[in-house]
Amino acid sequence: MTTDTFSAGAPFAMSASPTAVPAEPVKETVRTIDPAANPARLRTDDVSVFYGDKQALFDVSIDIPEKSVSAFIGPSGCGKSTFLRCINRMNDTIEGCRVSGDITLDGENLYDPRLDVVELRARIGMVFQKPNPFPKSIFENVAYGPRIHGLAGNKADLEEIVESSLKKAGLFEEVKDRLHQPGTGLSGGQQQRLCIARAIAVGPEVILMDEPCSALDPIATAVIEELIDELRENYTIIIVTHSMQQAARVSQKTAFFHLGKLIEEGPTEEIFTNPREKRTQDYITGRIG
Amino acid sequence: MADTTTSTDAAARARRETIRKGLGRRHLTEKLFRGFGIGAILIALGLVGTLFWMVISKGYPAFTQANATLEVYFDPEILSFDPAPVRGAGQSDADYRAAHLGWQRAVTMANWNRIVENAVVNAAPQGFEIGSREALALIDAGERHRLRDMFVANPNLLGQRVSVDMLASANTDNWLKGTIDRNLPDARQQLAASTRQLADMMLENGTIEFRFAWHIFTNVDSRAAPAAAGLAGAFVGSLYMMLVVIVLAVPIGVASAIYLEEFAPKNRLTDLIEVNINNLAAVPSIVFGLLGAAVFIRYFGLPLSAPIVGGLVLTLMTLPTIIIATRSSLRAVPPSLRQAALGLGASKTQMVFHHVLPITFPGILTATIIGVAQALGETAPLLLIGMNAFVAAIPATPFDQSSALPVQIYLWQGNENRNFFEARTSAAIMVLLGLMITLNAIAVILRQRLERRK
Numbered sequence: 001m002t003t004d005t006f007s008a009g010a011p012f013a014m015s016a017s018p019t020a021v022p023a024e025p026v027k028e029t030v031r032t033i034d035p036a037a038n039p040a041r042l043r044t045d046d047v048s049v050f051y052g053d054k055q056a057l058f059d060v061s062i063d064i065p066e067k068s069v070s071a072f073i074g075p076s077g078c079g080k081s082t083f084l085r086c087i088n089r090m091n092d093t094i095e096g097c098r099v100s101g102d103i104t105l106d107g108e109n110l111y112d113p114r115l116d117v118v119e120l121r122a123r124i125g126m127v128f129q130k131p132n133p134f135p136k137s138i139f140e141n142v143a144y145g146p147r148i149h150g151l152a153g154n155k156a157d158l159e160e161i162v163e164s165s166l167k168k169a170g171l172f173e174e175v176k177d178r179l180h181q182p183g184t185g186l187s188g189g190q191q192q193r194l195c196i197a198r199a200i201a202v203g204p205e206v207i208l209m210d211e212p213c214s215a216l217d218p219i220a221t222a223v224i225e226e227l228i229d230e231l232r233e234n235y236t237i238i239i240v241t242h243s244m245q246q247a248a249r250v251s252q253k254t255a256f257f258h259l260g261k262l263i264e265e266g267p268t269e270e271i272f273t274n275p276r277e278k279r280t281q282d283y284i285t286g287r288i289g
Numbered sequence: 290m291a292d293t294t295t296s297t298d299a300a301a302r303a304r305r306e307t308i309r310k311g312l313g314r315r316h317l318t319e320k321l322f323r324g325f326g327i328g329a330i331l332i333a334l335g336l337v338g339t340l341f342w343m344v345i346s347k348g349y350p351a352f353t354q355a356n357a358t359l360e361v362y363f364d365p366e367i368l369s370f371d372p373a374p375v376r377g378a379g380q381s382d383a384d385y386r387a388a389h390l391g392w393q394r395a396v397t398m399a400n401w402n403r404i405v406e407n408a409v410v411n412a413a414p415q416g417f418e419i420g421s422r423e424a425l426a427l428i429d430a431g432e433r434h435r436l437r438d439m440f441v442a443n444p445n446l447l448g449q450r451v452s453v454d455m456l457a458s459a460n461t462d463n464w465l466k467g468t469i470d471r472n473l474p475d476a477r478q479q480l481a482a483s484t485r486q487l488a489d490m491m492l493e494n495g496t497i498e499f500r501f502a503w504h505i506f507t508n509v510d511s512r513a514a515p516a517a518a519g520l521a522g523a524f525v526g527s528l529y530m531m532l533v534v535i536v537l538a539v540p541i542g543v544a545s546a547i548y549l550e551e552f553a554p555k556n557r558l559t560d561l562i563e564v565n566i567n568n569l570a571a572v573p574s575i576v577f578g579l580l581g582a583a584v585f586i587r588y589f590g591l592p593l594s595a596p597i598v599g600g601l602v603l604t605l606m607t608l609p610t611i612i613i614a615t616r617s618s619l620r621a622v623p624p625s626l627r628q629a630a631l632g633l634g635a636s637k638t639q640m641v642f643h644h645v646l647p648i649t650f651p652g653i654l655t656a657t658i659i660g661v662a663q664a665l666g667e668t669a670p671l672l673l674i675g676m677n678a679f680v681a682a683i684p685a686t687p688f689d690q691s692s693a694l695p696v697q698i699y700l701w702q703g704n705e706n707r708n709f710f711e712a713r714t715s716a717a718i719m720v721l722l723g724l725m726i727t728l729n730a731i732a733v734i735l736r737q738r739l740e741r742r743k
Contacts (some may be wrong), residue, residue, distance in 0.1 A: 069580055077660075093631060118634050118635075118636050121632060121633065121634035122633075124692065125633070126632035128625060128628055128632070130625055132623075132625035132629040133625075133626065133629070134626065134644060135631075135648055144630075144633065144635075144643070145634065148633070148634070148643075149634060195629070198633065199632070202634060226305060
């Protein structure tokens with residue numbers, strides 16, 4: 001795989017992908033590299049997604065800096081979740097969904113037919129919009145990933161992994177006395193942190209979060225946001241969110257999507273204070289979306 | 290300003306008026322619909338209640354039967370054959386067996402009817418006039434064989450007087466229970482006047498008693514001795530068929546459902562398969578019987594009237610039910626659970642077996658039990674593979690000839706001794722219904738238990 005290098009702030013003209021629907025000329029996408037940002041190991045190039053004949057995502061190219069939080073924002077149906085789901089190939093499970101373009105992690109193409117999707121998902125974990133713990137005990141929820149991947153040599157190892165994952169997810173103190181009670185009995189916020197612990201337990205490099213707080217109350221949201229901030233020390237995190245405030249609070253990099261296109265991306269501060277694109281400006285000031 | 294307020298007030302009032310006008314009709318519709326619903330449920334309950342009442346009220350008398358306790362004299366004059374052979378020194382096994390067999394043949398040839406007849410006559414009051422055929426008609430025809438078997442087992446009975454419980458004949462039972470009109474003229478009665486009179490006298494003095502008819506559950510069907518006819522053969526036959534259905538239909542059905550729902554690509558071929566499975570569920574069961582006769586009996590040469598063939602036919606019939614019900618319970622699993630598993634890097638098989646199947650297990654179990662219960666009650670296809678043959682034996686293996694519970698009901702329903710077998714038929718229906726209710730209750734209990742555990 002080739003990796004493109006850019007000079008800071010240089011606009012980068014994308015050529016139209018041959019698979020693109022010709023109805024509309026493809027807009028220039030602006031790609032910026034923040035010299036202060038961590039290097040990117042996860043890169044995407046010209047990613048387009050089709051549901052049957054309908055194109056949902058148009059030529060998205062973005063680099064995700066390592067060990068930081070990147071936020072995808074945009075109005076409903078703008079393709080941000082679709083794009084997120086391309087990164088761990090969850091779109092594979094949708095009938096009639098087709099992805100073109102390149103997504104690379106450490107230069108390795110994630111859509112290479114030789115790549116095992118099971119291994120990929122162990123490297124790129126995911127947290128979903130609605131907390132979805134397994135209908136099993138808290139312990140079993142966290143232990144499941146390490147168990148299927150054979151990460152724990154024995155019972156003690158497994159207990160160790162479960163405990164440290166729950167600690168990292170900031171849930172251990174609340175549940176240590178009821179590890180063997182059902183995970184579905186926890187509150188919404190706790191369930192979501194359990195899901196984060198479950199994702200962490202596998203030891204992923206990247207964690208994808210698809211609107212992780214949209215089903216939670218403000219207090220639980222604040223706890224999760226704090227947790228995300230702590231997690232970025234060790235993990236590359238991509239969060240899709242409806243809430244611009246959330247993006248502003250937790251992320252270092254923000255990408256704005258609209259109608260299936262990546263309109264603008266850059267350091268979060270810049271996007272919110274000094275957007276280059278009018279549509280970004282309109283969205284963050286509440287005029288569209 | 291004031292103007293607009295009044296005008297909006299007036300508009301609001303008019304709007305409320307319009308809504309109120311429509312309310313009466315809306316409430317009426319609702320009341321009517323509720324009324325229909327309650328009416329439908331009451332009718333359904335009434336019909337089910339009537340069915341149960343009719344079956345039980347007709348069937349329960351069959352569970353008691355007239356038994357006569359008679360003193361049997363193993364008269365040496367009638368049983369005038371050589372004593373049982375004793376194994377001599379140096380006699381070979383085969384020789385002894387041949388000698389014993391010869392003796393048994395002689396025992397069988399003896400006039401056991403005479404023994405029964407004498408027992409009846411002896412029990413009659415002094416001076417009661419009764420012919421030998423009339424006396425014999427009081428007792429079930431099978432009882433002479435029982436006396437003979439008693440004797441073969443214990444030859445020392447010769448010359449002894451033993452008190453034996455004997456089943457009264459079906460006609461005696463009818464007469465005493467009143468299932469035959471007592472006012473019918475002699476010519477239309479099943480029993481002679483003297484037999485009827487004797488039966489009444491014996492019931493009065495306690496020689497004849499009504500006892501619980503355990504033999505309904507332990508005996509096989511019988512035509513020669515209808516009073517002794519039982520369900521055991523049909524019951525075991527049905528059990529074997531259920532076993533075959535469970536062993537074949539459940540794994541095949543559940544596996545196909547899982548494959549079609551979770552793994553199969555959605556294309557024209559799988560659509561076609563799906564449509565055909567749904568159509569198969571609607572195929573009349575008798576057609577499956579024809580298929581079974583053509584394929585399993587004619588082509589594969591499996592035995593006629595055997596539970597294995599019945600089980601195979603019922604498996605074919607039950608498969609669509611199990612597949613459809615299993616698929617719908619798989620479809621009810623929330624997608625978030627699948628995503629959670631896949632997102633962690635579980636393979637599709639792991640997702641299905643670790644997460645989807647455990648939570649659909651109660652649904653699959655219910656589907657299975659309903660399918661098996663449906664198969665258990667099926668009659669039509671069994672008629673076409675010869676299971677309506679009269680079989681007076683308990684099948685030792687699924688390859689032996691046998692009857693089945695619903696077929697036994699069908700056979701008894703058509704028996705010429707209507708007075709007696711009407712109750713017996715209802716009794717068999719009660720046993721079948723009891724089995725069904727038990728199966729369904731197991732399904733409900735297991736389901737609740739498994740769901741509570743989650």
